[in-house]
């Protein structure tokens with residue numbers, strides 16, 4: 584397990600860059616954290632490290648799947664309500680590509696997602712403090 588302590592948005596982006604640099608070419612990353620924890624912020628770091636345009640990164644809540652260049656896919660399962668809906672997304676196609684698939688709200692469908700997925704958790708530590716753990 585790796586841990587990062589950050590105290591502002593830029594440090595969380597930098598942590599995202601560090602984490603993304605160490606990832607295998609093909610992997611699934613489950614991104615956990617409450618609203619406002621910094622999930623969208625850390626995704627900008629992933630985009631920077633994986634050659635995508637970080638200014639395109641936004642909360643994917645309305646569009647369930649965003650492709651940020653060929654190496655980063657951002658998925659948000661928040662609005663999905665059933666396993667049947669999960670399967671209609673066709674995530675397997677992304678899992679079979681050489682890219683990092685970042686999944687938000689994965690805990691809703693954890694049993695359907697790859698068992699070897701990497702977990703990144705962001706926790707509030709009071710004020711602007713955040714603790715980021717990678718498992």
Ligand code: ADP
Nearest residue numbers: 589590591592595618619620621622623624711
């Ligand atoms: P989420 O996607 O998890 O809802 P966002 O990344 O959209 O969260 O928002 C995080 C908010 O918290 C931003 O407004 C950001 O400026 C603020 N913030 C304050 N401190 C930090 C920090 N250490 N890391 C990340 N964001 C921080």
Ligand code: MG
Nearest residue numbers: 622623642643
């Ligand atoms: Mg967000």
